[in-house]
Amino acid sequence: MTGQLERSAPPSRGLTWRQSWTSDLGASLVVFLVALPLCVGIAVASGVPAELGIVTGVVGGIVVGLLPGSSLQVSGPAAGLTVLVADTVAAHGIGALGVIVLGAGLLQVLLGLLRLGRWFRAISPAVVQGMLAGIGLVLILGQLYPLVGRQQPATTGEKFAGLPGLDPLTASAALGLLTIVAMVLWRRVPGPVGKVPGILVAVAAASAVATVLDLDVPRIEVGSLTGVVSLVDFSVLDAGVVGAMLTFALVASAESLFSAAAVDRMHSGPRTHYDKELVAQGVGNAVCGVLGALPMTAVIVRSAANVDAGARTKLSRVLHGVWLLVFVVLLPGVLSAVPLAVLAALLVHAGWKLLDVRGVARLVRADRAEGGVLLLTAGLIVLTDLLTGTLAGLLAAVVKTAWDVSRLSVVVTDHGEDHHHVAVRGNATFLRLPRLLETLEALPDGRVRVDLSDVRHLDRACGQAIEQWAAQRVGVELIRPRERSGTGSPDRRRTPAEHHEHE
Incomplete structure (x- = not known):
């Protein structure tokens, strides 16, 4: 029907x-x-x-x-x-x-x-x-x-x-x-x-x-x-x-x-x-x-x-x-x-x-993650009860959505042995923080420019972690997300370490 x-x-x-x-x-x-x-x-x-x-x-x-x-x-x-x-x-x-x-x-x-x-x-x-x-x-x-x-x-x-x-x-x-x-x-x-x-x-x-x-x-x-x-x-x-x-x-x-x-x-x-x-x-x-x-x-x-x-x-x-x-x-x-x-x-x-077996099969073929949420919900309803299965499905859907919207690209470009450029694009959320910190902490000593101008969303956890990492190094330049700047252009600011070096 x-x-x-x-x-x-x-x-x-x-x-x-x-x-x-x-x-x-x-x-x-x-x-x-x-x-x-x-x-x-x-x-x-x-x-x-x-x-x-x-x-x-x-x-x-x-x-x-x-x-x-x-x-x-x-x-x-x-x-x-x-x-x-x-x-x-x-x-x-x-x-x-x-x-x-x-x-x-x-x-x-x-x-x-x-x-x-x-x-x-x-x-x-x-x-x-x-x-x-x-x-x-x-x-x-x-x-x-x-x-x-x-x-x-x-x-x-x-x-x-x-x-x-x-x-x-x-x-x-x-x-x-x-x-x-x-x-x-x-x-x-x-x-x-x-x-x-x-x-x-x-x-x-x-x-x-x-x-x-x-x-x-x-x-x-x-x-x-x-x-x-x-x-x-x-x-x-x-x-x-x-x-x-x-x-x-x-x-x-x-x-x-x-x-x-x-x-x-x-x-x-x-x-x-x-x-x-x-x-x-x-x-x-x-x-x-x-x-x-x-x-x-x-x-x-x-x-x-x-x-x-x-x-x-x-x-x-x-x-x-x-x-x-x-x-x-x-x-x-x-x-x-x-x-x-x-x-x-x-x-x-x-x-x-x-x-609706056909509808279930179509969804599983079209999107395995969505299909997994469906099967988890249905399976838990059968094995436990309706409330438990539905709540577990809603939680799984929220986690999946959070993971999907937190797609993050981190590209490191070398400009000589002591000069590196890190381009960060996408949504920087706490779900991607471990990967982002691993990349930053693996960089050798030297000048590092971290370009966040193409980041669509920077949550508090990622922002604080990046600030703390930059404060512990010398020669780091942060280019912050565009929305942080009132003019619409990238907002370039020195880290505390750079201020000390400049003085």
């Missing part, structure tokens, strides 16, 4: 109110049909009741849908947060989920009000891609178990250890394979029939096969929303819970704003206002937290379906939330016909798209 860069028509330009309403109504139904199985599947994979996923979808549609920020982006529970939610519930219990999501939402609102939304776009693409790839790997690894009708183990090590024992010949595995094949092949169906969402076709086909053949496979259990909604409990607050709030806020904000950038490339309507969108996402998460539901982000799958279905205004995403609410209130029993293996297949497919 993210690869679709074609721009659709502007949301409402040149259309009557009736035409816009008709387009938004049709798009809302498409998004509803795509969102319903994903809301349930993400909740089940996160280790919480299925109803909580629908609550988040309703809030994402109605509450966030009415707020300013983005007009065509659709919010709800996201596959990218599945791993984080599952780990949090396992560590702190489902009772802590509400206060964590509430705190994360309030942090997002604060970040948006401080106009920090745009800065999320400055995160290294390698870290972002590595984060998504790591989440995709963990998601696939965990969902392979329900895909074949097994309960997934609690730890990553146990999940890896149990892979050889998975039986691919079970009824659940057959239904999961049917779901994935149907989704992949449906894209090739031409004409108006092909406009029907592939997710809907796959879920309906696999569920129908399971019902007709009366297969004994685990299925979804959905009750009333009032039975699972619980008000936030502040008694669980501790350092771990506060840390989880921060993690949720940062990851959810990044995913929402990256999605906004991708959705903006799909249409020619109004662009996303990142700070307002961050506030909207925060308000939505705060409401979800109060209700004890899952956290939300903007979701690229639903957003792309919204654009492709011809949505013109934010009405389509609001209506999709209304349809979710009406469905779970009036027809909750319909979902009980859907096997868990079918939902697991949807999430395996979503994990594969997050992994």
